[in-house]
Amino acid sequence: MRKEQVTITDLARELNVSPSTISRALNNSPFISEERKKVILDLAKKMNYSPNQLALSLLNKRTKILGVVVPEITSYYFSTAINGIQDKVGSSGYKLMISQSNESFEEEIRLMEAMALVRVDGFLISPSSNTVNFDHFEKIKGSGFPLVIFDRDCLGFEADKVVVDDYSGAFQAVEYLIQTGCKRIAHITGSANLSTARHRKNGYLDALIKNNYPVLDELIVIGDDSSSESGVACMQKLLDLDQMPDAVFCYNDAIAIGAMSIIREKGVQIPEQISLVGFDDEPYSSYFKPSLTSVWQPIYDLGLLSAKILLDNLDFDKESAEFRFEVLKPELVIRESSRKIS
Known part of the structure; x- marks a missing residue:
C-alpha cells in the first residue's frame, strides 16, 4: 500500500504550530528565528518531507517542465540534439518531457x-x-505556449527556429565531387515534405548548374524513407542504368551506408569507380571500409541554442512578433569513400 506523502499540516501538528509557521521556515523567512527554523528543518528531514511540486507549479504558474517532440529518440542525430537541450535546461532547474512522433x-x-x-x-x-x-502549432502558440522549431523548417509558420544550412552542406559536397573529376553525379534524396531534403537537393542542383554540369532526372532517386534499406533500393536503381554514376551524394549517412553495401556486393570499387558522400557524419561513418566522406552538422549546438532561445522567451515573457531564425554552418569531412582532388 502506498504511503501518504508528509504535508506541511503534518509537520505543524507534530510541533503544535500553525502551517504558516512551517511554510515560513521552509522558505527561509527572516520572521522566523534561526533556532525555530532548525527545529522545523530537522523534523522535515526526519519525516522525509518534500514540497508538493504540483501545488508549487500552480502557485508559480510554472511547472518547470519543457515538452520535446522529435521524429525519433534512438537515432544519433536526435539523441545528440536532446543532449544539448538537456545540458542547457538542467542548470536552469527545468526537466524535459521527451516523446517521439515516429x-x-x-x-x-x-x-x-x-x-x-x-x-x-x-x-x-x-x-x-x-x-x-x-494548425496544431498555431493552436499551441495561440494558447500562450512558447515554441521553438528546430532542425526541420516549417515554411509559412512563424516561430523561433534553429536549423542547419543544409543547402550549403550539399553544395560543398557536390562541388568537391566535381573538383575530384567526377562527371555523372547522382543524388539519393529524402521525402519532399522535409525541408532538409529540399534544401540538400537544391544545393546539389545548384552545384551542378554553377559548374555547367547537366541535370539528369535519371540520376536523382527519391527514397521511401531515410533508412539504409532505402539506400540499398535506390542505389540498385542507379546501378541498373545503362551508364552508372561515378559519384553519389546521399541525403544522409544511413542511406549512404545502404548504398555502399550494394555497391560492394556488385563488385564495384569505391572510390575508384564510384565516389560516395553522406550527410550527418554519424560516429560509425569513420569505421566503415572505406570510411565515409560526409557533411558534419553541429547537432549538439543545435539543441543547445534551441533550448537557450526557449528559456530566454520564458524568462522575459516574450510578446514581440519578431522571431529568431538561426542557421548553423556544416562542414565537409573528407575520408576514403571519395576520390582525392587531382
Whole structure:
C-alpha cells in the first residue's frame, strides 16, 4: 500500500504550530528565528518531507517542465540534439518531457495536446516528415505556449527556429565531387515534405548548374524513407542504368551506408569507380571500409541554442512578433569513400 506523502499540516501538528509557521521556515523567512527554523528543518528531514511540486507549479504558474517532440529518440542525430537541450535546461532547474512522433503527423498532434494538458512551460519541436499542416502549432502558440522549431523548417509558420544550412552542406559536397573529376553525379534524396531534403537537393542542383554540369532526372532517386534499406533500393536503381554514376551524394549517412553495401556486393570499387558522400557524419561513418566522406552538422549546438532561445522567451515573457531564425554552418569531412582532388 502506498504511503501518504508528509504535508506541511503534518509537520505543524507534530510541533503544535500553525502551517504558516512551517511554510515560513521552509522558505527561509527572516520572521522566523534561526533556532525555530532548525527545529522545523530537522523534523522535515526526519519525516522525509518534500514540497508538493504540483501545488508549487500552480502557485508559480510554472511547472518547470519543457515538452520535446522529435521524429525519433534512438537515432544519433536526435539523441545528440536532446543532449544539448538537456545540458542547457538542467542548470536552469527545468526537466524535459521527451516523446517521439515516429514521423507521424497524427501522433505529433496527440503528443503536443497531451503535453499542453499537463501545462508544460514551452515546446521544442522537430516536425515529422508528414507534417505539412501547421494548425496544431498555431493552436499551441495561440494558447500562450512558447515554441521553438528546430532542425526541420516549417515554411509559412512563424516561430523561433534553429536549423542547419543544409543547402550549403550539399553544395560543398557536390562541388568537391566535381573538383575530384567526377562527371555523372547522382543524388539519393529524402521525402519532399522535409525541408532538409529540399534544401540538400537544391544545393546539389545548384552545384551542378554553377559548374555547367547537366541535370539528369535519371540520376536523382527519391527514397521511401531515410533508412539504409532505402539506400540499398535506390542505389540498385542507379546501378541498373545503362551508364552508372561515378559519384553519389546521399541525403544522409544511413542511406549512404545502404548504398555502399550494394555497391560492394556488385563488385564495384569505391572510390575508384564510384565516389560516395553522406550527410550527418554519424560516429560509425569513420569505421566503415572505406570510411565515409560526409557533411558534419553541429547537432549538439543545435539543441543547445534551441533550448537557450526557449528559456530566454520564458524568462522575459516574450510578446514581440519578431522571431529568431538561426542557421548553423556544416562542414565537409573528407575520408576514403571519395576520390582525392587531382
